[in-house]
Amino acid sequence: TEERARLDISARGLWGPFQKTMFDVRIFHPNADTYKNRDIKSVYSQHENVKKRDYEQRVIQVEKCSFTPLVYSTSGGMAPQAQVFHKKLAELIAEKTNEEYRDVISMMRTKLSFALLKSVLVSVRGSRGKSSHKREIPISEISFNLIPDGLTGDFTFS
Numbered sequence: 001t002e003e004r005a006r007l008d009i010s011a012r013g014l015w016g017p018f019q020k021t022m023f024d025v026r027i028f029h030p031n032a033d034t035y036k037n038r039d040i041k042s043v044y045s046q047h048e049n050v051k052k053r054d055y056e057q058r059v060i061q062v063e064k065c066s067f068t069p070l071v072y073s074t075s076g077g078m079a080p081q082a083q084v085f086h087k088k089l090a091e092l093i094a095e096k097t098n099e100e101y102r103d104v105i106s107m108m109r110t111k112l113s114f115a116l117l118k119s120v121l122v123s124v125r126g127s128r129g130k131s132s133h134k135r136e137i138p139i140s141e142i143s144f145n146l147i148p149d150g151l152t153g154d155f156t157f158s
Contacts, residue, residue: 040077
């Protein structure tokens, strides 16, 4: 990877006291043609492995910290390492604020759902700003099926 590549998020104290961790986020659409004939777990694994290959070695050797890839799908699912991250973060927030873990994780999932929905809408509709050209897509060409058929059980946040 490029020496000056920048990661998306940096935090201290998540995995251990004073330990710095860097995160890089990827959001993908599971209904894309590329993933149609693939198991959703293998797609999550592929994206996590790409992030690790691109960043992990440099982060550990140069930045002297740990790396966690955060991979989400536009349908609301998340890769295993992102699930572990969310559980740990909710645990730390609940402990610090004296809130119930279930309330904290519920709030986090709700915020994540809206953030993912927003990313889908921006990619379909574009951002709100001045545009040099307008590209109109007929409504009949837009797929709003965010959860693939037969895969609803794979998108749990437990």
